[in-house]
Amino acid sequence: MEPLKHECGVAMVRLLKPLSYYKEKYGTWHYGLNKLYLLMEKQHNRGQEAAGAGCIKMHSPAGSEYVYRERALGSGAISEIFSSINHQIEHARLGDHSAEWVEEEAPFIGEIYMGHLRYSTTGRSGMSYVHPFLRRNNWCSRSLMLCGNFNMTNVESIFSEVVAKGQHPRIFSDTVIILEQLGYSLDKENSRLHQEFTLQGLDGIERARAIEDNLDIPSILRSTAPSWDGGYVICGAVGSGDIWTLRDPHGIRPAFYYTDDEIVVVASERPVIQTVMDVAIDDVHELAPGAAVIVAKSGNVSVEQVLPTASDARCSFERIYFSRGSDADIYRERKALGCQLAAPVTEALGGDLRHAVFSFIPNTAEVAFIGMCEGLESELDHRRTEAILSAQKRDELTPAVLEEIMSDKLRVEKVAIKDIKLRTFIAEGATRTDLATHVYDVTYGLIEPGVDSLVVIDDSIVRGTTLRQSILRMLDRLSPRQIVVVSSSPQVRYPDCYGIDMSRMGEFCAFRAAVALLKESGRTHVLDDVYHRCLEQESMSDTEIINCVKDIYAPFSDEEISAQIARMLTPDGTRAEVKIIYQTLDGLHRAVPSSPGDWYFSGDYPTPGGTRLVNRAFVNYYEGHPDRR
Known part of the structure; x- marks a missing residue:
């Protein structure tokens, strides 16, 4: 969303x-x-x-x-x-x-x-x-x-290495620095071949062509790449x-x-x-x-x-969200992610699938939605089978009874349609928030007010801003008994540092929920302890550092954090009960076995630089520097 x-x-x-x-x-x-x-x-x-x-x-x-x-x-x-x-x-x-x-x-x-x-x-x-x-x-x-x-993640150390060799990068960015690193190695390879072919008696164009034909690219890469963390x-x-x-x-x-x-x-x-x-x-x-x-x-x-x-750390978020769903494996994995959510959705509905309408927002969640529906259909198939067998046992399987059993079907609808013509960038403050509520149009007449539940699936709920400002307000107009928002990915708890725009701790609704729970339970000392431990980590070696931020989540179950997220994101005046269900880590790995990289969710970074940056991100949050990584 x-x-x-x-x-x-x-x-x-x-x-x-x-x-x-x-x-x-x-x-x-x-x-x-x-x-x-x-x-x-x-x-x-x-x-x-x-x-x-x-x-x-x-x-x-x-x-x-x-x-x-x-x-x-x-x-x-x-x-x-x-x-x-x-x-x-x-x-x-x-x-x-x-x-x-x-x-x-x-x-x-x-x-x-x-x-x-x-x-x-x-x-x-x-x-x-x-x-x-x-x-x-x-x-x-x-x-x-x-x-x-x-x-x-280690741009500063790479920069220092480049400068120590006498180079003068024009811009402090990882791309420029890597360009200069590789350029330096390319120059050295040229010099090596120049000397080699000069000793062989080559000169001029003939020597230049020999150099071009014999560059050792693997050697150039091996001389630079080991210093990269990321x-x-x-x-x-x-x-x-x-x-x-x-x-x-x-x-x-x-x-x-x-x-x-x-x-x-x-x-x-x-x-x-x-x-x-x-x-x-x-x-x-x-x-x-x-x-x-x-x-x-x-x-x-x-x-x-x-x-x-x-260690294999292929990015799981690539499979969940970023890559094109037309890839055969990714399509199957996204369906599997949705299918695994069928059981917790059924539980959240108290088993009442008959009085529930299922949909998805946004379109990128459609494949996971198909998987969730297939999982729910399997549950209905199981119920139908049990009901038929039970009626047979009682010798009551009449055509009318069978028709009643088979009429229990999943109610799948297109509940929300994004109004691509609506723009909110010209407004500010409360006016912008009000306009954002109308970015989506809802389909009226699908929900029996006060009776039906509404279940919508998203591929990820990271910050929750749009959910609170727009989606939940819009869905509540339909007057469902409850709104169940489902995320096909687990709770995003930790920043990314390898190329995705998720770098600031305070942006994550899961982090904000954990902090709120610590405050409500009188355990704010945990935040202080984590802050001091993060500072101590900065002077430690790569083999010694750990992700101290995990301690913020440790006192609470996934369900407790999800419930707090639901409370935080529910707008004032919402009539429906709001529940939020996240994919579990185990569910993620079962559905996406090819890409075990899950640091966003688990905090287990594949490189030392990632661990350093998550600790630094918390220090910046604690010290009130929201614009820093």
């Missing part, structure tokens, strides 16, 4: 044949560019703040540009970027030139493409932070283009033609790739590649944690294990 901001999305395309091959086979010089556009557009859900695209031409002559880049801000950035690119191509009038000229000179017609969709999770915005980033050099083998879906998928391209995509050793952020004899494609989501390349699910491969898919200048494709695989 309250959209979370997404983490970034990446796209890479490497054409393995001469450009004229694609013109002859597909009838256009734009084949690679078109694939990039589709990969980005199909991932638009992952980043609405900005976007960028880059291109490298591998056969430009000296004196001609070989690295192109376009970036734009705003939700329409993709259209703006490709409109500009197409304008440049049209201005070049490709049809007036030879194929050789197009391959060497035409803007944005190249062998390598890189795309990025951005959402800032650090509060930094503006064109200076939009990927891809460039490190330009007159030597093609020293030029570097970089983009990624990541957030590093979740990441980092894409890089060297100006002379080598490219790579590297995934973090815990597999926190997702990455998939496809390759054939014509093309290599990388994206953040599997169904995007399936759709764009029109290939089967088994043709698209998940990039293993700690591994990099690398395409050499020669076109040789390899997958290298750059970093040792660490």
Whole structure:
């Protein structure tokens, strides 16, 4: 009901044949560019703040540009970027030139493409932070283009390491710092090969080409990546033609790739590649944690294990919320999440399914809703079977009795429809809150006032602001006896630090509920104790630190916190009884076994940097710094 901001999305395309091959086979010089556009557009859900695209031409002559880049801000950035690119191509009038000229000179017609969709999770915005980033050099083998879906938790230490080597990063951001780190290693690799080939008697162009043909990309990555703490998928391209995509050793952020004899494609989501390349699910491969898919200048494709695989922490929120539901596995998992909620929903209704109406808000919860309904239908099937057997035993199974038994059906309705025309940004304060109540239209006549319960499922209830200000007020207009709000994800209790916009403790309704319960029960000393322990943790080593914030939740059961959340979020004047049901951690892991990363819910961070940041987030909350991580 309250959209979370997404983490970034990446796209890479490497054409393995001469450009004229694609013109002859597909009838256009734009084949690679078109694939990039589709990969980005199909991932638009992952980043609405900005976007960028880059291109490298591998056969430009000296004196001609070989690295192109376009970036734009705003939700329409993709259209703006490709409109500009197409304008440049049209201005070049490709049809007036030879194929050789197009391959060497035409803007944005190249062998390598890189795309990025951005959402800032650090509060930094503006064109200076939009990927891809460039490190330009007159030597093609020293030029570097970089983009990624990541957030590093140890930026300060990486920055200090870079500065200690004598570098001077222009901006304090993890992207710039990683660019400089990798650029430094790329320079060292160039120097090593320069010396090696000089000793072999090579000079000039011949030596430069030998360097370009022999860059050791795995070695470059292994010299830098071990210092990174965070979740990441980092894409890089060297100006002379080598490219790579590297995934973090815990597999926190997702990455998939496809390759054939014509093309290599990388994206953040599997169904995007399936759709764009029109290939089967088994043709698209998940990039293993700690591994990099690398395409050499020669076109040789390899997958290298750059970093040792660490504990599996594939992000469960990707499966619950962020990734496209058209992925076959994600679709099944979201249905399973909903199905597992059937039993607690039935319990919350006191077993009375006949006097209940079931719906979902928002549309992203529809698949979980289908699963919940299937679970509830199974319960009704069980009841029907028991009733038939009981009637048979009493020799009372008449057609009328059977018809009565079979008439017990689930009441599934479309209760709320979002009014996309309504905007509340022009109002402030109480007026804005009042207008927000009308963002959704309700369907009247579905509920028997004072008799029926209304059950609505959401994929996550994180902050609860929209629930309190809009949804519950709107649903209460229908006069149900009770409103049961169901979350297909568990209670979000801890901030994310790996690339999703959930970084401040005080924003989480589960945290606010736990604090309220501590205060109500006279245990505010727990908050003081946790604060002092968090401060002590800051001087401890990575092997010693623990998540002290867990102690805030420890005194209470999940049900107690859910009940407090319901009390907090119920608007004054609400006539219906409000209940909130969350998915359990066990339920999450049963439904989503492929992605055990659950730090948002459990507080078990896969890296030391995550644990440090959750303690720091509580210190900021306690000290009254809501704008800090």
